[in-house]
Amino acid sequence: MLWFSILMLPVLGLTAFPFIREALRPDVAQVRVSTSRPGQLADLPSGKTWYNWSGPEDGRVAVCVHGLSTPSFVWGAAVAALTDQGFRVLTYDLYGRGLSDRAPGGQSGDFHLRQLNELLADQKVADGFTLLGYSMGGAIVTCFAARAPQRLKQAVIIAPAGLGHDLGGTSAYVTKNPGFIANWLMQTRGAAELREGIKSEAAGFTSAVPGIWDMQAEELMIKGYIPAITSSLQYFLRGDLRAEHETIRDANLPLLAIWGEGDTVIPIDCRDKLAAINPDATQVTIPAAPHGLTYTHPDDLRAALENLNG
Incomplete structure (x- = not known):
């Protein structure tokens, strides 16, 4: 029995190491102390x-x-385009990302909507505002718009999740198979795939947000970031938002959808799915743009956002 225990020690160490490393990472309160990002809590x-x-x-x-x-710094170029149009723009970090708390609870649609609604109330945002969402944020916007279309003037979804996605093999497994193995995989292979994706995009494109790829990589080193992504995969991105888009259509809420033709994360055929559900939605496709189109194709994004109502 002793020899078996000795043989198992390396296996146990390999299994435990990713979680020990996660526990030893700096927490977000420490990171806030030294941040140069504009904003407040x-x-x-x-x-x-x-x-x-x-x-x-x-x-x-x-x-x-x-x-x-990617936290709210992903919006840098879009914020410039919107403020040039005269908008007063509110950006924020979702829980588990950037400089927001690592709030407890499964990151379901309700979880994300609760944070958004609480922030809107805290900042006294009156009804009649424009709500924009990028990637998973597009899915959050879709859910908000379906539940409370009367609160919005219009909705904008950019490379939105909700009608299909391809996040890679590890994320696909983690999304469908929650549990210890999934969490371990996200701490190891999932984190590596995120790094590889950052490097690949950095090699192929120029960013309108200075240092964005370094900032994305730094997120991986903050406690709670990988578990937050894991939780959103398992509790939110498993779903299909066809019914929500039907509700938005029936409410006659103006909807602008912007897609990247070269997006491998949110396939371009999602554009056609949305067109079939909501023919009245305005759709713009940016040629050759990848998933990171908010910062890789700022001029095209600016042109697309000119479709917004005043």
């Missing part, structure tokens, strides 16, 4: 949320929801 009922306002104080309000893995 809202002490919401569900946790502290990092947010920032940009643009004229008397401008019409636009609220931006980022995606699964």
